[in-house]
Amino acid sequence: MNSRFSLAVHILSLLAQQPEDRLTSEFLAMSIGTNAVVIRRLMAYLRKADLVTSKGAAGGGWMLARPAAKISLAMVRVALEEEVALRMHKNRPHPDCSVGQGLNDALGLVYGHVDTVIDEALGQMSVADVLADALTKVRVPEKTKRT
Amino acid sequence: MNSRFSLAVHILSLLAQQPEDRLTSEFLAMSIGTNAVVIRRLMAYLRKADLVTSKGAAGGGWMLARPAAKISLAMVRVALEEEVALRMHKNRPHPDCSVGQGLNDALGLVYGHVDTVIDEALGQMSVADVLADALTKVRVPEKTKRT
DNA sequence: TTTACCGTAACAATCTTTGTGACAAATCCA
DNA sequence: TGGATTTGTCACAAAGATTGTTACGGTAAA
Secondary structure: OOOHHHHHHHHHHHHHHOOOOOEOHHHHHHHHOOOHHHHHHHHHHHHHOOOEEEEOOOOOEEEEOOOHHHOEHHHHHHHOOOOOOOOOOOOOOOOOOHHHHHHHHHHHHHHHHHHHHHHHHHHOOEHHHHHHHHHHOOOOOHHHHOO | OOOHHHHHHHHHHHHHHOOOOOEOHHHHHHHHOOOHHHHHHHHHHHHHOOOEEEEOOOOOEEEEOOOHHHOEHHHHHHHOOOOOOOOOOOOOOOOOOHHHHHHHHHHHHHHHHHHHHHHHHHHOOEHHHHHHHHHHOOOOOHHHHOO
16 A cells, blocks of 8 residues: 555645645655655656646746646545555465356455445545645644643 | 455355355465465454454364354454555655644544445445355356357 | 756665465364 | 364565655756
8 A cells, every 4th residue: 555645635735725836846845754756756647637737947846737626535546546445366266266266356346336435435525625624733833732 | 555355355255155164274275376374364353353263173274253144344344454545644744834734634534534435335245245246257167268 | 058947767775465484282083 | 192183373585565766868947
């Protein structure tokens, strides 16, 4: 399992917070605590799905390609091409095993259904929603935190 | 991502097919095409969740602890303690990043919801259902397959 | 034409999962 | 009781996936 979805939502939230400006990969990497190449690698998927635009020159960087409210989490998931919540095991069943033969097909149906259900759930939440939610939860500053 | 869920359902289907007999780890491993230790490692979770029983001696092996129709796929998922379809990224956000602070909490809510939805979907299907489905899909024998 | 970016390939480092061997513990059966 | 069978689990190797890093080419703005 990977954490690209979380990373993507994090980045999209940052972009949503400053819809006017282009943010550089370097800046995003700093904010999140990783490397700029990791950001670019990930953003390639989001760009392909028309969720963000990039510009590669001085003053360049990343922007949302549309309002944050119009980017659902399901779109993000689809963009990342990670539409499998459960994975098939890939051992070859013994040829005499009658269950093994049909099981993959049966499981395939189940997994397809699960993925549909996930997308329905994620389809109801937008990046704007997540950002708003995150901002209401900002931790109290250090000063007031003691004792 | 791992494929333990698929493996578990496969094994449970095999046990469901012969509710009277105890099947050994060795036999299950052969049927599925893996190692007996892998089976035991996995079954430890299912046993802890009271889905199967084991007996360690001559004539021993594994059996379902209840009828296959009473084992939902959601129970299997819970038993495997894999209740996270999406994973948090664990980079420390930069302290000045106001989004980063609250984002984990916001994502946590989202992920919790997704997991709930998955369990609802899997709760409606039993091992007996999967087995029945698998058996209707048995591939045609080699002979009739050609041309 | 220099500068500040992105794009991507290549490779290293890390983490996770799966496979394997070894051996103790439990239980059955003669 | 003793031997055979099977689980339970540890330890470690192998394989695979993900993430981090360096390097370098391309592109557009100033």
